[in-house]
Amino acid sequence: MAKKMPKTDVVVVGVGWGGGIIASELTKQGLNVVGLERGQERHTEDYYMVHDELRYAVRYELMQDLSKETLSFRSNEKMRALPMRQYGSFLMGSGLGGAGVHWNGQTFRFLPYDFNIKSATIERYGKNKIPAGMTIQDWGITYDEIEPYYDKFEKMAGISGEENPLGGKRSDKYPTKPMKHSEQMKMFKKATENLKYHPYTVPSANLSEAYENPDGIKRSACQYCGFCERFGCEYGAKADPVVTVIPVANKTGKFDLRTHSWVRKVLHNGDKATGVLYTDVTTGEEIEQPADVVVLTSYVFNNARLLLNSKVGRPYDPSTGKGVIGKNYAYQVVKGAATGYFDDQKFNNFAGAGALGMVIDDFNGDNFDHSDLDFIHGGYLSLTQTGQRPIQNNPIPSDSPTWGKEFKQNSLKYINKTLSVGAMGASMPFQHHYLDLDPTYKDTFGDPIVRMTFDFEEQDRKLAKFTAKKASGILKEMGADKIDAMEELGPYNITTYQSTHNTGGVIMGADSETSAVNNYLQMWDMENLFVVGASAFPHNGGYNPTDTVGALAYRAAEGIMKYSKNGGMLA
Amino acid sequence: MDKEVISLADDKNKEQAERERLSRRRFIKNSGYAVGGLAVGGVLGGVIPWDTDEKKTNPQTKNNKTTNFTHALMNFSQNEFKMVEAASERIFPKDENGPGAKELGVAYYIDHQLAGSYGLNARDYMQPPFFHGEKVQGYQGRLRRKEIFRIALKEMQNYSQKKYKKSFANLSAEEQDAILTDFAEDKVNLMTVSPSGFFDLLRSMTLEGVYSDPLYSGNKDMDGWRMRNFPGNQMSYSDIITGDFKEIPPKSLREHM
Ligand SMILES: Cc1cc2nc3c(=O)[nH]c(=O)nc-3n(C[C@H](O)[C@H](O)[C@H](O)COP(=O)(O)OP(=O)(O)OC[C@H]3O[C@@H](n4cnc5c(N)ncnc54)[C@H](O)[C@@H]3O)c2cc1C
Numbered sequence: 001m002a003k004k005m006p007k008t009d010v011v012v013v014g015v016g017w018g019g020g021i022i023a024s025e026l027t028k029q030g031l032n033v034v035g036l037e038r039g040q041e042r043h044t045e046d047y048y049m050v051h052d053e054l055r056y057a058v059r060y061e062l063m064q065d066l067s068k069e070t071l072s073f074r075s076n077e078k079m080r081a082l083p084m085r086q087y088g089s090f091l092m093g094s095g096l097g098g099a100g101v102h103w104n105g106q107t108f109r110f111l112p113y114d115f116n117i118k119s120a121t122i123e124r125y126g127k128n129k130i131p132a133g134m135t136i137q138d139w140g141i142t143y144d145e146i147e148p149y150y151d152k153f154e155k156m157a158g159i160s161g162e163e164n165p166l167g168g169k170r171s172d173k174y175p176t177k178p179m180k181h182s183e184q185m186k187m188f189k190k191a192t193e194n195l196k197y198h199p200y201t202v203p204s205a206n207l208s209e210a211y212e213n214p215d216g217i218k219r220s221a222c223q224y225c226g227f228c229e230r231f232g233c234e235y236g237a238k239a240d241p242v243v244t245v246i247p248v249a250n251k252t253g254k255f256d257l258r259t260h261s262w263v264r265k266v267l268h269n270g271d272k273a274t275g276v277l278y279t280d281v282t283t284g285e286e287i288e289q290p291a292d293v294v295v296l297t298s299y300v301f302n303n304a305r306l307l308l309n310s311k312v313g314r315p316y317d318p319s320t321g322k323g324v325i326g327k328n329y330a331y332q333v334v335k336g337a338a339t340g341y342f343d344d345q346k347f348n349n350f351a352g353a354g355a356l357g358m359v360i361d362d363f364n365g366d367n368f369d370h371s372d373l374d375f376i377h378g379g380y381l382s383l384t385q386t387g388q389r390p391i392q393n394n395p396i397p398s399d400s401p402t403w404g405k406e407f408k409q410n411s412l413k414y415i416n417k418t419l420s421v422g423a424m425g426a427s428m429p430f431q432h433h434y435l436d437l438d439p440t441y442k443d444t445f446g447d448p449i450v451r452m453t454f455d456f457e458e459q460d461r462k463l464a465k466f467t468a469k470k471a472s473g474i475l476k477e478m479g480a481d482k483i484d485a486m487e488e489l490g491p492y493n494i495t496t497y498q499s500t501h502n503t504g505g506v507i508m509g510a511d512s513e514t515s516a517v518n519n520y521l522q523m524w525d526m527e528n529l530f531v532v533g534a535s536a537f538p539h540n541g542g543y544n545p546t547d548t549v550g551a552l553a554y555r556a557a558e559g560i561m562k563y564s565k566n567g568g569m570l571a
Numbered sequence: 572m573d574k575e576v577i578s579l580a581d582d583k584n585k586e587q588a589e590r591e592r593l594s595r596r597r598f599i600k601n602s603g604y605a606v607g608g609l610a611v612g613g614v615l616g617g618v619i620p621w622d623t624d625e626k627k628t629n630p631q632t633k634n635n636k637t638t639n640f641t642h643a644l645m646n647f648s649q650n651e652f653k654m655v656e657a658a659s660e661r662i663f664p665k666d667e668n669g670p671g672a673k674e675l676g677v678a679y680y681i682d683h684q685l686a687g688s689y690g691l692n693a694r695d696y697m698q699p700p701f702f703h704g705e706k707v708q709g710y711q712g713r714l715r716r717k718e719i720f721r722i723a724l725k726e727m728q729n730y731s732q733k734k735y736k737k738s739f740a741n742l743s744a745e746e747q748d749a750i751l752t753d754f755a756e757d758k759v760n761l762m763t764v765s766p767s768g769f770f771d772l773l774r775s776m777t778l779e780g781v782y783s784d785p786l787y788s789g790n791k792d793m794d795g796w797r798m799r800n801f802p803g804n805q806m807s808y809s810d811i812i813t814g815d816f817k818e819i820p821p822k823s824l825r826e827h828m
Pocket residue numbers: 013014015016017018019036037038039091092093094095096097098099100101102103104105106107108229230261262263264297298299300302354355500501532533534544545546547549
């Protein structure tokens with residue numbers, strides 16, 4: 001028999017950005033919140049030895065321990081799904097702050113178009129523009145409705161930036177000025193202006209200047225140290241849940257944070273959640289935590305997995321397209337990029353910050369005409385300077401050998417003479433891309449792991465070719481002497497890092513038939529259960545997800561407050 | 572310290588080291604041990620210091636430098652070590668830009684990594700059942716890295732004996748390249764391990780040993796970093812981020828202690 005804890009107002013499962021925001025907002029307003037996090041506690045002092053590429057970037061010190069839990073993958077239903085035994089394509093967070101500790105901090109809003117993608121596409125290009133099997137849908141919220149929550153997240157995190165000339169309307173400017181412009185960024189800016197595009201500075205959670213946020217949290221400015229993505233920030237300059245929202249929740253005295261607590265099931269009775277069951281991983285003890293409201297903030301994969309393992313909601317069936325849990329898994333198309341080699345210039349490529357860069361949105365969303373193109377949406381094109389660390393960055397021209405004397409010479413020669421223009425291509429959902437439970441493989445507690453069925457589609461291949469061509473064009477204008485660009489996207493491969501921008505599985509919408517949660521991220525099928533994270537995205541836009549994850553978390557927190565007062569469905 | 576001072580100091584160290592090396596050689600010769608063409612087996616072979624770094628850093632005679640006690644083996648046999656040293660040197664050879672894998676201590680790095688959690692795949696999912704997968708699904712074997720090395724090195728030795736009648740470490744550079752190429756391109760027929768999988772692992776670990784913080788026993792004296800102007804562990808680049816390229820002498824994590 002599991003040990004039973006006293007009932008709380010709200011239990012939060014996973015304490016990353018999603019869990020941290022929910023906890024801080026609700027405790028500030030007087031609710032008692034229990035936060036269950038499967039990983040360890042963390043502090044800024046833990047990062048005084050963090051400038052270690054091997055330990056953190058190559059051996060994934062801060063990421064989920066795959067020996068305890070992973071997922072399985074297959075390209076299609078005919079293939080046998082096999083576990084992702086080692087890291088590659090994406091890196092799942094674990095421990096206090098989740099992936100928010102080791103993210104880059106590139107903090108983009110989605111475009112107004114993203115929120116009504118289906119109706120906008122049909123309106124401009126007609127029904128036939130959407131190919132068979134592509135299951136896009138409107139999000140059940142408009143850009144104007146989500147805008148105040150974006151603003152809230154950006155002020156909490158202190159985002160440094162300047163307005164996107166092609167983005168949605170902002171109610172206020174960014175709270176801190178844009179990051180410094182390096183030589184590389186200046187070259188990108190000039191080239192894209194020459195090409196009549198609309199460059200702007202990447203909005204950044206690496207603070208450009210000292211800042212105090214509305215919760216009274218003070219943080220110092222970024223030092224451009226070059227150890228940001230995959231690392232924690234030893235200065236507290238990078239906004240992460242550990243230095244922003246979690247201390248705010250702790251200060252209220254109403255937040256009961258329990259690390260090493262691995263949630264295994266949502267408990268329920270009829271159509272109400274009654275709490276969660278978790279295991280204390282240090283003792284193996286099973287513990288029941290009753291609560292009036294349950295909030296899943298355990299990232300895309302575990303949000304879907306917990307629902308399926310707990311038999312909550314209607315599992316998705318890819319053959320009929322019916323059911324919702326696991327539906328519309330989507331990803332990102334980032335390989336449509338190009339690299340330029342500059343014979344006579346040398347850059348400080350070792351320096352940088354996780355979110356330092358310049359970007360254009362001229363080929364994102366529906367900012368350009370798709371009439372003659374056989375894909376929808378697009379992506380941003382950017383030059384980012386995140387700090388080229390030496391193990392993982394050995395740029396060599398595509399026709400040169402990958403080991404031996406010539407390799408060594410080229411990699412030494414080009415390391416500070418190479419610049420890349422990358423693309424963050426949007427990812428559209430398809431009926432046959434989804435998440436469900438693996439029939440064979442289990443986690444460390446014997447619970448089924450998630451199974452992913454996903455591959456790149458024609459849409460992705462066309463999009464990648466398109467962005468690679470544009471990226472080459474920009475590098476040419478920047479004066480590169482030689483350019484290597486992606487030629488064919490190839491199949492989706494789980495072994496090479498692409499982005500940790502997984503989306504879908506518990507998607508939002510206006511219609512309970514085709515979505516799992518409403519626009520407060522409240523489950524249609526269980527009104528006291530909220531599911532927060534990029535799992536709610538019905539498709540993935542041409543941007544990094546976290547600004548939108550944060551905005552939706554603030555929206556959900558507002559919904560939970562309303563629900564705790566009045567009950568009932570909120571939308 | 573600026574760059575010139577460093578290289579001057581280095582030259583001095585080198586002179587000293589060379590003197591010591593010669594006197595050691597003499598010792599070996601004089602004591603009558605069979606060296607040169609003759610194979611020296613067992614423990615005896617092991618205790619005779621060849622070109623290893625240890626003898627360059629004798630604590631008594633060295634100006635300020637102490638013995639690098641991490642240059643000993645936790646995982647490999649001495650023969651395996653020699654093969655890894657030779658193979659990694661072919662992947663990242665010494666040239667006019669600076670030292671290669673051997674001088675940088677890469678084989679020690681690999682030895683130490685394989686002895687620890689990485690060699691045991693401690694943070695990888697190793698649960699059965701094991702099935703042969705598609706390329707896009709990644710590694711699906713049951714062997715751990717430590718075991719892959721042990722088996723693959725043995726196979727490499729056999730292959731080398733078969734092809735050239737010599738052990739891998741004693742082959743010419745060209746012959747070693749040919750063997751490594753056959754492994755890299757899966758031209759060797761092995762039952763238990765994937766030749767190219769092993770080669771890729773060896774290549775990536777070689778680069779790790781060249782470029783990781785010297786705390787891991789590779790990247791000796793930060794020369795891997797110095798060759799490519801990587802400043803290692805600096806607290807801040809605020810001053811240079813907006814400027815032109817700047818050469819900065821590297822610092823290691825040691826400075827944080
Ligand atoms: C290297 C890297 C770089 C990135 N860069 C960017 C960027 O520049 N811009 C951007 O927008 N996004 C970026 N991201 C993505 C960003 O980190 C995520 O979008 C964001 O952190 C998601 O927040 P979350 O709270 O939904 O999930 P997470 O941060 O993953 O938090 C979920 C938490 O739940 C816990 N958990 C999971 N299951 C359980 C369970 N069963 N019981 C208890 N606890 C559980 C986990 O341990 C974790 O702490 C990056 C990600 C990575 C890995």
